[in-house]
Amino acid sequence: MRAPTSRSDRTGGGCSTTSAEGAQVRHLPCPGVGDGLDRRSVLRAGGLLSLGAVLAACTGTERTATAPTRTATPRTPTPTPTPTPTTAPPTRSPVDLLAGATTCPLTPETIAGPTWFDAHAVRSDVREDRQGTPLDLAFRVEQSTACAPVPNAVVDLWQCDAGGVYSGFAGAAPGQGGSRAGADEYGDPQSLATSAQRFLRGTQGTGADGVVLFGSIYPGWYPTRTAHLHLKVHLDAKTVLTTQLFFDDAITDAVYTAAPYSAHPGRDTRNDRDAFYAPAAQLRLEQDGERWLGAIVLGVP
Numbered sequence: 001m002r003a004p005t006s007r008s009d010r011t012g013g014g015c016s017t018t019s020a021e022g023a024q025v026r027h028l029p030c031p032g033v034g035d036g037l038d039r040r041s042v043l044r045a046g047g048l049l050s051l052g053a054v055l056a057a058c059t060g061t062e063r064t065a066t067a068p069t070r071t072a073t074p075r076t077p078t079p080t081p082t083p084t085p086t087t088a089p090p091t092r093s094p095v096d097l098l099a100g101a102t103t104c105p106l107t108p109e110t111i112a113g114p115t116w117f118d119a120h121a122v123r124s125d126v127r128e129d130r131q132g133t134p135l136d137l138a139f140r141v142e143q144s145t146a147c148a149p150v151p152n153a154v155v156d157l158w159q160c161d162a163g164g165v166y167s168g169f170a171g172a173a174p175g176q177g178g179s180r181a182g183a184d185e186y187g188d189p190q191s192l193a194t195s196a197q198r199f200l201r202g203t204q205g206t207g208a209d210g211v212v213l214f215g216s217i218y219p220g221w222y223p224t225r226t227a228h229l230h231l232k233v234h235l236d237a238k239t240v241l242t243t244q245l246f247f248d249d250a251i252t253d254a255v256y257t258a259a260p261y262s263a264h265p266g267r268d269t270r271n272d273r274d275a276f277y278a279p280a281a282q283l284r285l286e287q288d289g290e291r292w293l294g295a296i297v298l299g300v301p
């Protein structure tokens with residue numbers, strides 16, 4: 001069966017997804033410039049396969065223009081100016097680190113804790129206004145028994161900022177979350193968000209290679225916890241992995257000597273004293289200029 005195609009429907013202010021046979025199967029509102037995409041809308045439109053289709057449908061345009069015919073007037077060619085040199089883009093990607101990552105073993109399960117709630121933020125850059133050492137991340141979701149990439153998985157990332165604070169909880173101290181408030185769309189317990197902040201929270205879907213990318217900052221610390229990230233992986237409308245990922249202590253020590261981390265001194269817990277630390281959940285890290293790259297394979301059942 002051919003993959004679905006998308007078209008833009010501007011008369012109703014929405015986007016529709018049309019099957020290869022010509023049947024319209026989904027209709028979504030088109031976000032305006034700068035609007036975010038609600039993950040529920042994406043999933044209801046057919047999962048992560050539809051994410052690209054929805055975006056394409058909402059940004060595509062159709063127009064036809066006929067240029068008037070003119071008689072060209074000969075002129076002396078003007079020399080092409082030499083382009084001004086620009087800063088070269090980064091040559092390394094966190095995906096490069098996946099080539100040497102351990103594959104197949106199941107990633108250790110841990111708790112989500114009181115800081116989890118579904119932010120419905122489908123985006124790869126989760127930084128917003130948070131200051132800190134740039135951290136570019138790549139995760140590859142693999143089915144552990146087959147050692148094969150898993151497409152169309154939904155990956156949630158959330159973490160604290162350089163001061164140890166999580167978004168979504170008004171007036172929260174470092175490491176604090178909220179009280180339990182029912183369940184998310186996958187049936188997992190979640191906390192009650194008491195503010196509109198959503199920094200350092202995001203959702204991405206895997207492609208055919210099983211990979212997702214996030215742009216974040218190096219996380220800070222809070223009492224009894226070493227530096228870590230939180231992740232969830234969902235497949236077929238259920239959660240298949242809830243985990244936490246960790247960093248090399250020596251790298252964390254070096255990062256924390258600089259601002260803004262240096263404004264929050266006194267780190268009290270290293271990896272070997274953290275109740276949830278697991279060597280198998282430690283990221284592969286590489287420095288690239290002022291940023292760090294991090295990657296790991298997420299093995300799921």
